[in-house]
Every structure is written in C-alpha cells, then in structure tokens.
Amino acid sequence: MKPLKEFVIPFIGLKVGAHQFEYKIGPEFFEYFEYDDFNNVNVDVCVNLVKKETLLELQFKISGIVNVNCDLTNEPFDQFIENEFNLVVKFGEAYDDENIDILILPHGAYELNIQQYVYELIVLSVPIKRVHPGVEDGTLNSDILKRLEELSPKTEDKKETIEDIDPRWNTLKKLLTGK
Structure with a gap:
C-alpha cells in the first residue's frame, strides 16, 4: 500500500x-x-x-x-x-x-x-x-424499536413465575438474606 x-x-x-x-x-x-x-x-x-x-x-x-x-x-x-x-x-x-x-x-x-x-x-x-x-432518551421513533418492544418478555410473566416457585425455597432464601 x-x-x-x-x-x-x-x-x-x-x-x-x-x-x-x-x-x-x-x-x-x-x-x-x-x-x-x-x-x-x-x-x-x-x-x-x-x-x-x-x-x-x-x-x-x-x-x-x-x-x-x-x-x-x-x-x-x-x-x-x-x-x-x-x-x-x-x-x-x-x-x-x-x-x-x-x-x-x-x-x-x-x-x-x-x-x-x-x-x-x-x-x-x-x-x-x-x-x-x-x-437512550426514548425520543427515537423506529419500526425496529417498536418491534423489539413487542417481542420483549413482559414483566407480568416474571411475576407469575416467582409465584409458581415451590414455597420450600423461600425458607432457604431467608438463610441468604438473614431475615
């Protein structure tokens, strides 16, 4: 070159x-x-x-x-x-x-x-x-961003999975937090 x-x-x-x-x-x-x-x-x-x-x-x-x-x-x-x-x-x-x-x-x-x-x-x-x-500041209007938001996992689904956890694990979690 x-x-x-x-x-x-x-x-x-x-x-x-x-x-x-x-x-x-x-x-x-x-x-x-x-x-x-x-x-x-x-x-x-x-x-x-x-x-x-x-x-x-x-x-x-x-x-x-x-x-x-x-x-x-x-x-x-x-x-x-x-x-x-x-x-x-x-x-x-x-x-x-x-x-x-x-x-x-x-x-x-x-x-x-x-x-x-x-x-x-x-x-x-x-x-x-x-x-x-x-x-970052939410001002961009883009079809890709809208599609990503539609396909992202919902926060409600996370709450349901937390409630579906076996209650015996909750006592073990107390050992970690000391409560």
Whole structure:
C-alpha cells in the first residue's frame, strides 16, 4: 500500500523544537484503508512533534464526528469522538514497532509516516457498542424499536413465575438474606 503523502513528515529538515501539524480527515481517508464501518467522517487531527537531538516525541489529538449505524436499530447517527495518543520515536539498528508507545526507526531514516497511527486512533475512539442517543432518551421513533418492544418478555410473566416457585425455597432464601 502506497503511503498518503500528506501524512509523511520529513523530520530531517525540521529544527530542534516543537512543530505542529493539522489534518482534516474525511471519508476518502478510510476508503484508502478499505474501512467501511463509517457512513461519514469529519475529524480534526492535531499532531504536536517535538524534535530533540536523539528522539522525536509525538502527541496526537483527535476530535470530531463519525456517522455510524446504531447497533440496535441500524439508524445512522453522529457519534462524537475525542482521544489522545503519545508516541516516542527513537533511532536504532532496524525498524521496530512492537511496543505500542515506542517506534524505533533505522539510523538513516529521514521521514515518518503517521497515517496508520491516525487511522487506528480514530477507529479505536469509537465506542464498541454504538447506541443512538434517541434510543437512550426514548425520543427515537423506529419500526425496529417498536418491534423489539413487542417481542420483549413482559414483566407480568416474571411475576407469575416467582409465584409458581415451590414455597420450600423461600425458607432457604431467608438463610441468604438473614431475615
């Protein structure tokens, strides 16, 4: 996969000190990775790079909105995401990215590709369970929600089953509660 040019930082020409890079991430970024879980994406990425004599420190900050489908109703909604990630880039004999927070580049390296870190940070910022805000506060009118409510077990059935329990078990329950 050919790297996206805008996410390649040529650090060899930068002066020692702090540098800031800003990116606007849209749906075309995720098309590059062939990731189609998002309907739409509008995320701002700010990368603060501090160049030191022997290493680089990067701080990634993202905030924005991804449009995803609700896991319960399949209705699309905008999910706000915000996250941070710190990365230390050191130089060594060979490329090594086994440690999550430390990247080792070969001594002759002159640029750093951050597209994979941006991609993973955005994808991992979205909650595992995606629930439409209208489901939580009861304002969403959806055929799927109505059907789920019709098919859900009724509370009256639970009361009947409690009464149908053998009364001998009630004395054992007293042992658990101490009453």
